[in-house]
Amino acid sequence: MSPFKSSLYWRLLISFCAANLLALGVGGFLTTRFIAYTTAVEINWANLGQSADQAYEAGGTAALAEWVAQQRREGIEATLFEQGQALVPIRLPSSVQGSLQTWLDAKRDVVLQPWPNLYLAVQQITGADGKTRQLVALSRVHTRLRQQTRQTIFLAIQGVLSMIFIGLVGWWVARNVARPVEAIRQATRRMASGELSARVGDDRGHAHDELAQLARDFDAMAERIEALVAHDRSVLQDLSHELRSPLARLHLILDLARRSSDASEAAGYFHQAEQEITRLDNMTGEMLALSRLEGGIPGVNREPVELVGLVSECVRRAELEAQARDITLALGPAEAVTVSGSELLLERAFDNLLANAIKFSPVGGRVELSLQAGKDRVELSIRDHGPGVPPAELASLFRPLFRGSNAVRAGGHGLGLAIVQRVVRAHGGEIRASNADGGGLIVQLDLPLTPTGLA
Numbered sequence: 091m092s093p094f095k096s097s098l099y100w101r102l103l104i105s106f107c108a109a110n111l112l113a114l115g116v117g118g119f120l121t122t123r124f125i126a127y128t129t130a131v132e133i134n135w136a137n138l139g140q141s142a143d144q145a146y147e148a149g150g151t152a153a154l155a156e157w158v159a160q161q162r163r164e165g166i167e168a169t170l171f172e173q174g175q176a177l178v179p180i181r182l183p184s185s186v187q188g189s190l191q192t193w194l195d196a197k198r199d200v201v202l203q204p205w206p207n208l209y210l211a212v213q214q215i216t217g218a219d220g221k222t223r224q225l226v227a228l229s230r231v232h233t234r235l236r237q238q239t240r241q242t243i244f245l246a247i248q249g250v251l252s253m254i255f256i257g258l259v260g261w262w263v264a265r266n267v268a269r270p271v272e273a274i275r276q277a278t279r280r281m282a283s284g285e286l287s288a289r290v291g292d293d294r295g296h297a298h299d300e301l302a303q304l305a306r307d308f309d310a311m312a313e314r315i316e317a318l319v320a321h322d323r324s325v326l327q328d329l330s331h332e333l334r335s336p337l338a339r340l341h342l343i344l345d346l347a348r349r350s351s352d353a354s355e356a357a358g359y360f361h362q363a364e365q366e367i368t369r370l371d372n373m374t375g376e377m378l379a380l381s382r383l384e385g386g387i388p389g390v391n392r393e394p395v396e397l398v399g400l401v402s403e404c405v406r407r408a409e410l411e412a413q414a415r416d417i418t419l420a421l422g423p424a425e426a427v428t429v430s431g432s433e434l435l436l437e438r439a440f441d442n443l444l445a446n447a448i449k450f451s452p453v454g455g456r457v458e459l460s461l462q463a464g465k466d467r468v469e470l471s472i473r474d475h476g477p478g479v480p481p482a483e484l485a486s487l488f489r490p491l492f493r494g495s496n497a498v499r500a501g502g503h504g505l506g507l508a509i510v511q512r513v514v515r516a517h518g519g520e521i522r523a524s525n526a527d528g529g530g531l532i533v534q535l536d537l538p539l540t541p542t543g544l545a
Contacts, residue, residue: 105263109255117248135201139215139225142170146177147217154178161227168227170215182228186210194224270301274308286316340366394540395433397468398424398461404440405459408448416454419444424461427468430540431517439513442506443472443533450476450531467519467538475530479523487523507533 138161145157154170155178161168162180169180174194182190186204193200193212200212213225273290280288289312290305340363347359405419412419429436447457451474458473479487488511507523510533514521519537526532 102263105259106256109259110252113248113251113255117251120247120251133209133229135199135211135213135225135227138166138168138211138227139170139213142168142225143215143217143223146170146223147219151177166227166229168225168229171224171226172221176226177223180226180228182226186228190226194226197222197224267301270305274305277308277312281312281315286312286319288312337370340370392430392432394428395431395436397427397429397436397470397537399426400433400437401440401459401461401470404437404444408441408444411445412448412457415448415451417448417451418456419448420456420458422458422460425463427461427463428540429468429517429537431537435513435516439510439535440470442510443535446506447472447474447476447531447533450474452476463539467536470535470537471532472534473526473530473532475526475528478525478529478531481525484523484525488521510535 142154142157146154149156158169158178158180167180167182170177171194174191190212197214198212199214200210202210204210209229211225211227211229213227215223215225217223270290277288277290289309291309343359343363343366347356347363350356350359402421405421408419444457451457455475457475458471460471462469462471488507511521514535514537517537519535521533521535523531523533
């Protein structure tokens with residue numbers, strides 16, 4: 091799976107980008123405020139004036155010009171005035187220039203804040219030569235510190251805030267990731283210890299990221315495993331119960347054969363034992379087939395199956411058994427239809443249905459088959475004219491090892507219809523049984539057609 095399609099990937103990316111943007115914004119704001127505060131409290135206008143006067147007295151206007159340039163680099167426009175004239179010109183706003191002469195004539199120290207974060211100072215300076223000069227300085231609060239110092243402060247604040255915000259985001263992300271992972275880990279341990287009912291649950295609400303999907307997939311897997319294990323246990327219990335009678339009869343027959351002194355009588359016993367062994371083998375095979383179908387692993391890939399031809403072939407093979415009891419098999423006319431599935435499994439299901447219908451039909455009876463194709467589904471109906479099934483037992487007809495009250499004298503193990511139901515469900519279809527008017531049982535299979543299934 092591409093990380094760019096991962097909701098967890100985007101959540102992590104957006105979270106860390108948001109943390110960095112937040113750190114950048116808050117860091118810039120705090121840096122500005124810090125620099126403004128430190129500048130406002132550290133500028134000493136008198137010392138600044140003395141520094142300018144010393145530079146002027148030591149080197150004249152050239153030295154003063156160099157001093158002005160240095161102050162400008164530090165964010166201050168400052169110069170000395172003598173007799174109302176600037177010894178070195180500086181850039182002053184026009185609004186300040188209009189009132190500057192008044193402040194100079196007043197011959198007193200002035201510190202004004204004409205605009206927010208902007209300070210104007212007029213400072214009286216008496217030089218070593220005894221002359222009075224005036225410092226005129228204009229400073230923005232955030233420019234008092236050197237550029238390198240400002241960058242250092244900004245990077246330091248930015249680094250600290252980034253660590254704090256990324257740490258908080260990392261803790262939040264780790265917490266949200268660790269919770270479902272720990273839930274899956276605990277559920278896995280519980281399942282490994284034999285608690286098949288263990289589930290991760292929906293602790294994350296309606297989350298749709300990969301961890302939530304993993305938790306839901308784990309729960310689906312656990313539910314499927316629990317159902318399969320429960321089914322296998324049920325099949326094993328039913329099989330062990332059903333095997334008791336034939337095993338007891340086999341033991342009795344072999345004991346009688348061992349005690350018999352007549353060879354022909356012993357041969358008869360051995361023939362009965364062979365029949366019981368065959369019955370045990372058939373029952374075990376059918377139970378294994380049922381368990382395999384219940385597990386959803388038919389073992390054969392899906393392929394297009396022409397249904398009418400398959401049913402016709404099953405009817406042809408069942409003719410021999412039907413003729414032995416003078417039973418007529420009648421397949422109504424039908425158009426060719428195609429379903430997608432396993433031909434072997436569908437063939438076994440139809441064989442079981444035909445065998446069941448023939449078994450419960452009276453001698454000289456009739457078994458009727460019909461195929462009706464709709465727009466996207468096909469229905470196969472098989473009707474016999476036997477005793478039918480008591481209405482109270484219809485719901486249990488497809489249960490493994492169930493044998494109705496009217497099947498006491500009929501052979502079988504009660505697995506044929508259960509296998510048919512599993513095959514039909516594996517092919518996405520439905521099966522139902524009902525008593526027909528006039529007697530007999532109708533079993534109807536409803537299977538989906540392939541997109542080009544209707545010929």
